[in-house]
Amino acid sequence: MTTAAAKALLNDEQLLRYSRQIFLPEIDVEGQQRLLRSKVMVLGLGGLGSPISMYLASSGVGQLVVVDPDQVELSNLQRQIVHSSDALGMEKVASAKRTLNGLNPDVDIVTHNRRLSEAELIEAARGADVVVDGTDNFDARFTINRACHAAGKPLVSGAVVRMEGQVSVYRFDQPGGPCYNCLYPESNTAPAGQGERSSWQNCSETGVLASVAGIIGCIQATEVVKLLLGIGEVLSGRLLLLDARTMEWNTVGLRKDPQCSVCGTE
Secondary structure, three states, X not given: OOHHHHHHOOOHHHHXXXXXXXXXXXXXXXXXXXXXXXXXXXXXXOOOHHHHHHHHHHHOOOEEEEEOOOEOOHHHOOOOOOOOHHHOOOEHHHHHHHHHHHHOOOOEEEEEOOOOOHHHHHHHXXXXXXXXXXXXXXXXXXXXXXXXXXXXXXXXXXXXXEOEEEEEEEOOOOXXXXXXXXXXXXXXXXXXXXXXHHXXXXXXHHOEOHHHHHHHHHHHHHHHHHHHHOOOOOOEOEEEEEEOOOOEEEEEEOOOOOOOOOOOOO
């Protein structure tokens, strides 16, 4: 498609709304059209899912499937910026849909106000271009990892606690890469306070600085857009770590575990 033909498919309001992205040579009008045709599933509408969903909506992702079984509580509002004080007691998906449609009426918001079974997650992942994990517990992350592996769809995974955060991308649409279970084996049953998982309990147990959740969620949204457009280098095979106390970033290489119970070959 020529640039002129692609531009003709965007109305004047869309050309103005997305103009700052269209100026980027990596995106242009054709890339914006691709975003408008894309479908992303966001799991969790908390501290991570809030900036993820808001930036994906404002960027012009055509359809967002948002999943969260909870209602908005007062303790959420410190960091879950997709919700507001007048949404207290509302379903999080309904609150988020109201905010996201206010940001960008172009975006189709599909909501699920319940926990999806693993079979339902697999089916939903198959219908998405990218899946984003914004949940806050290991059980959910393991299930999402298995579902995306089974569906063969890329997973953008993030976590935040206290003043620390981490992000990685698992390319289940390509062979040979690691998965979340390679990083944190589900079989690791170390009790709290022992083992690799002890420092990554959910924020309701340990607390979290709101802005750190925003930083990690924004990185996840950026990785989603890069995946949708096929631009740059995503965090595949790499774990990006943030320590906001010292504002230091580190990148750790991830390798596929041949004996992984999800993606292993042995």
